[in-house]
Amino acid sequence: MGNYLNLIITVLFLVPSLLNAQGISTSGSLETTITINSDSVVKPVQVKIGTGVSSLHRGPGWPPVDLSNPDLLDLFNEVKPAFINLQYTKSPGSIEHVIGLPFYPESTGEFAQRLSYIETIEMMGIDSNSIGAEGDLYALFTSPDTFSGAPTTINDVDYYTYEELCSRPPHKNYDDILQFFGRMEEPPQIFIRVPTIFMAYIDDPLPHSGNTRAEISVDLDPQTGAQMVHYFNDPPTTELGKLRAANGHPEPYNVKYFMLGNEIWSPQINFGLSIDRVINQTIAFAQAMKTADPTITIVFNPVNNSFPESFLRTYDPIYAEYIQKLRNFNTEVIPAIKDYIDAVEFFQYGLAVGDGTVLPPLDKEGWKSSMALNYIYEKYDNAGLHRKIADQFGVGIPMIMGEFSGPSARLGGAIYDADYMIYLLKNNYNIFVANWNSGLIELNSYGIMNQDVFNSRPPYRRPNFYTLKMFANYLGDTIVESIITDPPLFDAKSYDTGDFLLYPAVQNVPSLNSIATTKDDKLYLMVINRDLDNDIHSQVVLNNFVPTELAHVYTLNGPSIDATNEIVHENVTIKGSTFNTAAASFSYTFEKHSVTVIILDNSTTGAKQLSNQIPDQFELMQNYPNPFNPSTTIKYAIPSNVKREMSNVKLVVYDILGREVATLVNETQQPGSYEVLFNTSDLTSGIYFYRLETGNFAETKKMTLLR
Structure with missing residues (x-):
């Protein structure tokens, strides 16, 4: 400048x-x-700003989101996420914390041919012959009584029992989601979380044992991670590349970011998952996936132990032991895995983010505390504390803020998100940041958009949708x-x-x-x-x-x-x-x-907007004067686009051989009438062409430079 x-x-x-x-x-x-x-x-x-898709299902009995709905694609084109943070498949609905279903090639293809939930856990070795907690989990998945008394239809939409739902594939698979985002005008980068350990923490009554709590964990085969990478990124000549092509996408998806596990410190701290298993599975998956594609970025999510001592209730014996366990996780895990990790991801939420179903308002003092939170982060150097954790993996390793959110369904949450994104932009987060959930699949108070469970009305924008839109368009x-x-x-x-x-x-x-x-x-x-x-x-x-x-x-x-x-x-x-x-x-x-x-x-250079009166149609006008020496003015008009407020506009000058000699405009612009001055101090006499491209409109005109 x-x-x-x-x-x-x-x-x-x-x-x-x-x-x-x-x-x-x-x-x-x-x-x-x-x-x-x-x-x-x-x-x-x-920083690249995006959003997330939290899972590949919508809960028991909810009809799947219609990814062919043009309104949905228009909303994503409007908000322009630079990347999508995609979680792995969970189990459907009511079983609490059943996570980490792995990728199998058999989960691709036509819906009817894909693995059901039951078939997936059977491939993991959990079946009708299992005993103990694993047997209880299998029984719960196949019990006709799990949802006993549930209605069979609501609003003329089938409402499945849990047994019926578990015998079906997830509503979506990775192909569905990746191909949907591939249809965007500016397709985002994809970031995927890869399960390394299957975990289930079940609070429902268990059909066989009668227990009300079971904790299950199964070490997954690292080849499930390698197969995922091969399927996403191989050329269409390999076995899995051919399978992807047969499923509608010959070209590689080129997914480059993979996080191993998701808050895997939580089951280690809360339910006794051993540190050694976390370390061994992380290393094994990293090695297998890097062998499949050495260009990918392997990401790990450590404990976000980035708060000053004065914030922590170490004085309270109820919390003191838990806080020490949090510290111990990083101390023990990071030195063992650091050589296999390429980037570090943190999660950090605002106050009163909601529980997914209830949208409780904060009182005035609560909102003041929420508005003050980013000032607190600045005052206590929260980013610097994140940097210290990340540097334990390697000095200068990239940091990702993979999840953040205020109470997203409310204006206050949208303002908090904007305030926090400014904080992230100014500090050392140097890959991308993501509001946690787009609301595309899983409906809850975190989503930037929402749709009722029976798809009876179009998806609509929530307040923090507009926050992401402002950063996408006005930054x-x-x-x-x-x-x-x-x-x-x-x-x-x-x-x-x-x-x-x-x-x-x-x-x-x-x-x-x-x-x-x-x-x-x-x-x-x-x-x-x-x-x-x-x-x-x-x-x-x-x-x-x-x-x-x-x-x-x-x-x-x-x-x-x-x-x-x-x-x-x-x-x-x-x-x-x-x-x-x-x-x-x-x-x-x-x-x-x-x-x-x-x-x-700046009035001294670039395209100048002549009026904010909205033209009826695109128009590229003849330059004036023409012929010219040494400069000429080119005017053009951009009409209103009902789907987005701004249009991508490119105005380029070519010589008679089709070589680009000048780019006069290459930016997003509001509807209106514009003019731009073309100076030709370094060009020779001759015929030149100028071409306007915006959206589906393109027009070329000829002009003559006479020296």
Whole structure:
């Protein structure tokens, strides 16, 4: 960007008496300044932002999600996840914690030919001849009484008994999911969790023994991991490559990220799974899978022991032993497996994320604590503590934030997610981060979208869908220095998580957070207003930056911090607007409990938007003047796209031999009319062609340069 941008934003907070009445400290100055200096590059935007698919089933009796539904594909095209975090197959529904069903080639192909749940566990060696807990598990899977009394139909949809469901394959398999995402306009990278140990912790009454608790764990064959890699990544000439081709995908899926296990420290700590088994299975799977494809990245999820001592209830004997076990896991496991691991994945959730079925609102003090959480992470260097854990695997090993989420069905959760994503972008997470669940398959309060269990209405966007959309569409590729000085402050009470963590009370939490990024000749300023009660009136002052007349603003907000889209589907949404900038300064009011992006174009270069009036159709106009020397202006029009607010636009100039000589535009743009100046100081006389491509539209025109 050179030296042309030095931006200072001055935010003036009005009405001190009102602020005091709302409990906000006015000990800092009421004049807040955000200083952005593009000459001070913080780092490239290395993080890829995505979401997850938590499993391949939808619970007992729920009809499967229709992946042929164009509305569903449109939603993913709208949010543009850079990657998808895909969990492995679980058992259906009511049995608690039955996880780790492995991949078998027999689980591919047409639905009727795939392995059922029962057939899968039989291939693992659990069958009618099993005794003890394994026999109880098999009996539970095959018992007609497990769901006794359940209705056979609801809303004219078949409702299976547990025995019937377990005798069927999962609703989806990996081919279904990978081919669905392969149909996206910009297919995401895929990250898959690979089970190394099958585990079942059953709280249901057991049919044979009558026990109410059984704990089962079976070491899986590492070749199940190797077969998965071969199936996904082999050319179509190998045995498993041919099978994949026969199942509709000749080209390799090229899945490059595989995490071994999923929170495998939890059964080790809670149910006595031995450290040696964790170590041996992790190493065996890593070796087998790397042999299948040496280019893949093997990921491991250690204990997230990244909290200061003052956060931990070590003083409470109920939790002290558990905390020590958490520490011991990393101490014992990491040195043994570190040479086989290429990246480290952490999970970190916000407050009151919900339990998957209930969406409990936080009270006002709870929301304040939630809004303060990212300030706490910054204050106590949570990212630095993650880095210390990761460096035990190897200094500088990549870190992934594989799961995070606030209470996702509510506006407050969406704001928390945006605030946390800014924190992750500014710190050392250098592969990708993922909101936990897209809601594509498993319906719960974590999902960024939702659909009723019987698919009777189209899928709809939840508040944190819009958070991911804002980061996908309104984020540059370079983070530049952004400093907020003297913001109004608020205090947050301590928050009891109900387990071994107790977040401390904090004072003087800044009401604003921001990140500034640049790309080409655009500046993107994202501002989080954490204040629950007050809009913030702002005076924005630009130094050494001359914006075009039209600035674009996008604000994510809703009627209250607890607002959801469960009944009124656009209750929480992004609202776009424009305003005319007045040269060096303009005023703007950041709404309470909101995420706002202001997009500014540099008027000295790049495409200039002439009007925000929406054209009826695409149009590429003849350049003027023509012939020309040394410069000419090209105008074009982008109509509204009802599926997405922005379009990918490319305007390229070619010589008469078809060689590209200049790229004038290559970015996402709003609907509107544009012009771009083409300078030709280094070109010779002759005929040139300029071509506009956007979506399904493409048009080429001819122009003549006369020296």
